[in-house]
Amino acid sequence: MAEETGQEKTEEPTPKRLRDAREKGDIPRSRELNSTALLMAAAAAMLMFGSYTASHIAGMMMSGFELSREQAFDPQMMIIQLAASVYEGAISVAGFMAFVLAAALLAPIALGGWNFSGQSIQPKLSRLNPGAGIKRMFSVKALVELIKAIGKFLVVMAFAVFVLMTLQPELYGLGAQDIRTAILHATDMVAWAFLIMSASLIIISAIDVPFQLHDYSKKLKMTLQEVKDEMKNTEGKPEVKGRIRQMQREIAQRQMMKEVPEADVIITNPTHFSVALKYMADHRNAPVVVAKGADFVALKIREIGNEYQVPILESPALARAIYFNTELDQEIPAGLYKAVAQVLAYVFQLKRYQKREGEKPVRPADRELIIPPELRTETPST
Numbered sequence: 001m002a003e004e005t006g007q008e009k010t011e012e013p014t015p016k017r018l019r020d021a022r023e024k025g026d027i028p029r030s031r032e033l034n035s036t037a038l039l040m041a042a043a044a045a046m047l048m049f050g051s052y053t054a055s056h057i058a059g060m061m062m063s064g065f066e067l068s069r070e071q072a073f074d075p076q077m078m079i080i081q082l083a084a085s086v087y088e089g090a091i092s093v094a095g096f097m098a099f100v101l102a103a104a105l106l107a108p109i110a111l112g113g114w115n116f117s118g119q120s121i122q123p124k125l126s127r128l129n130p131g132a133g134i135k136r137m138f139s140v141k142a143l144v145e146l147i148k149a150i151g152k153f154l155v156v157m158a159f160a161v162f163v164l165m166t167l168q169p170e171l172y173g174l175g176a177q178d179i180r181t182a183i184l185h186a187t188d189m190v191a192w193a194f195l196i197m198s199a200s201l202i203i204i205s206a207i208d209v210p211f212q213l214h215d216y217s218k219k220l221k222m223t224l225q226e227v228k229d230e231m232k233n234t235e236g237k238p239e240v241k242g243r244i245r246q247m248q249r250e251i252a253q254r255q256m257m258k259e260v261p262e263a264d265v266i267i268t269n270p271t272h273f274s275v276a277l278k279y280m281a282d283h284r285n286a287p288v289v290v291a292k293g294a295d296f297v298a299l300k301i302r303e304i305g306n307e308y309q310v311p312i313l314e315s316p317a318l319a320r321a322i323y324f325n326t327e328l329d330q331e332i333p334a335g336l337y338k339a340v341a342q343v344l345a346y347v348f349q350l351k352r353y354q355k356r357e358g359e360k361p362v363r364p365a366d367r368e369l370i371i372p373p374e375l376r377t378e379t380p381s382t
Contacts, residue, residue: 013220028216032208036201041103043195049095054187056092159200259290261308270314274298286331339369
């Protein structure tokens with residue numbers, strides 16, 4: 001019963017709802033996925049640039065301890081030494097920092113993509129509501145986050161114990177190595193340990209990503225009434241849409257009526273249909289329908305035709321055939337070429353006769369006009 005009344009959120013979010021949520025900065029995000037990607041990228045950067053960074057830092061430290069007594073008591077020399085150390089340190093970590101920065105920018109693409117929303121950073125007093133804060137603390141989502149944190153701790157601890165036990169012999173061997181070699185070796189071990197421990201978070205991410213997608217979809221689900229209201233607001237109310245269509249028809253009719261005075265002939269039913277034809281030999285291969293209409297519109301076409309002395313010919317069969325088989329600004333069908341040619345020939349001869357340039361033509365009878373059976377229509381009831 002609840003679903004029938006549209007109170008249960010059973011409908012999937014519409015594209016508009018998803019778009020509006022994205023504009024507000026509400027998109028699916030997994031902090032675990034982003035953290036895992038960032039940590040693994042940092043570990044990979046340590047493997048690639050660790051030796052280079054360690055050697056530079058070691059050299060920087062050695063040069064700092066090799067100062068002579070005069071240099072140590074010379075303030076200007078100390079400033080120069082400090083600037084050189086800062087520059088050397090920046091150069092040594094530049095590759096690592098650039099790699100990690102690129103990972104931080106690319107990681108969000110995996111889930112949700114980049115999204116810039118001014119609404120999400122606007123201050124909201126509702127965020128300062130203690131009641132809402134307490135409710136969030138004891139919500140299902142907070143419980144899931146607590147379980148994730150405990151799970152993350154246990155998984156990372158298990159991997160850390162495994163790594164320490166595996167690297168234990170090598171750790172003991174560092175004391176017997178040369179200082180520079182020991183630093184490079186220790187850097188390599190730290191990088192591999194870092195990578196393995198970061199990879200352990202993939203397990204947490206594999207659980208968190210589906211949960212975040214499910215939680216996001218559930219949060220944006222809509223009731224049946226919300227879907228109906230959105231469609232009504234998006235597409236418009238039926239009465240408004242009907243009024244718009246009526247106005248569009250009126251505009252189209254007014255534009256159509258402007259073409260009637262330019263027509264060569266108007267063929268009528270005579271009471272139900274009227275079609276106005278114009279033959280433009282230089283632009284079209286056949287006569288074109290410049291206006292057509294039924295009932296009141298048909299009467300209006302005839303009135304304008306009489307006003308501008310456009311020849312009007314009564315031919316019920318031909319009028320119906322053109323009306324039902326041709327659209328506005330469209331050439332007549334090939335099957336009606338001969339019948340329309342007879343009508344236009346009569347009209348042109350009539351114009352010459354009116355100018356006293358020829359004999360009075362014989363008006364073609366409706367039964368003399370050849371109309372193919374497939375283009376004929378039934379006579380409408382009156």
